Amino acid sequence: MMNQDDLKRAVALAAIQYVPADCIVGVGTGSTANFFIDELAKIKNKIRGAVASSEASAKRLQGHGIEVMSLNEAGALEVYVDGADEITRHMHMLKGGGGALTREKIVAGASRKFICLCDASKLVDVLGKFPLPIEVIPMARSSVARQLVALGGQPMLREGFTTDNGNIIIDVHGLKIMNPVELESELDHIAGVVTNGLFARRAADVLLLGTADGVKTMTVS
Numbered sequence: 279m280m281n282q283d284d285l286k287r288a289v290a291l292a293a294i295q296y297v298p299a300d301c302i303v304g305v306g307t308g309s310t311a312n313f314f315i316d317e318l319a320k321i322k323n324k325i326r327g328a329v330a331s332s333e334a335s336a337k338r339l340q341g342h343g344i345e346v347m348s349l350n351e352a353g354a355l356e357v358y359v360d361g362a363d364e365i366t367r368h369m370h371m372l373k374g375g376g377g378a379l380t381r382e383k384i385v386a387g388a389s390r391k392f393i394c395l396c397d398a399s400k401l402v403d404v405l406g407k408f409p410l411p412i413e414v415i416p417m418a419r420s421s422v423a424r425q426l427v428a429l430g431g432q433p434m435l436r437e438g439f440t441t442d443n444g445n446i447i448i449d450v451h452g453l454k455i456m457n458p459v460e461l462e463s464e465l466d467h468i469a470g471v472v473t474n475g476l477f478a479r480r481a482a483d484v485l486l487l488g489t490a491d492g493v494k495t496m497t498v499s
């Protein structure tokens with residue numbers, strides 16, 4: 279019987295085939311991304327280095343002796359590998375459970391291919407059961423929260439958490455996200471919002487889904 283960690287390890291291993299020789303790899307954040315980093319370490323001599331989407335991932339990569347570069351140094355990337363909190367068959371994702379959404383969106387946006395790693399429980403028909411994380415400039419906390427209530431959500435401050443960029447996270451509960459592309463843009467237009475956790479405009483290209491029957495590869499056809 280496979281547990282969740284076994285599924286994460288399996289998708290992380292499967293992702294290695296998407297890493298071209300001699301490239302700089304974009305690396306996500308979270309427990310699934312950590313398994314990927316550990317697999318990447320086994321082929322570290324075949325890559326030039328990595329761009330990390332968080333301080334935590336940078337530290338783990340460096341701990342394995344993988345060179346971490348800034349995105350400015352690296353330029354455009356061939357591939358970005360990361361987990362998600364929810365994903366649909368359209369490859370729209372809800373991310374940011376680990377609070378790294380802004381850097382994740384930046385690195386993903388600079389990458390030609392986004393490989394998303396999830397276990398089967400994260401494949402959903404409609405995004406929004408998992409609270410939607412929003413990174414907010416601290417002085418805008420109340421005004422952003424009021425506008426989120428007006429959109430039908432219940433905003434909750436992530437207590438005691440500061441992002442790598444020095445901002446706060448507001449988790450929005452109770453949103454049934456029927457049109458993620460539209461909502462992603464709408465949220466980005468609220469003054470004080472740095473990034474929201476909808477990855478619909480930059481959706482995944484490939485989903486490696488960990489199931490009890492093995493890793494399934496899905497794309498939008």
Ligand SMILES: O=C(CO)[C@H](O)[C@H](O)COP(=O)(O)O
Pocket residue numbers: 306307308309310311360361362363372373374375376377378379382
């Ligand atoms: O978006 C993220 C971090 O900001 C993660 O990719 C997401 O939270 C999934 O994490 P995990 O692999 O630990 O389930």
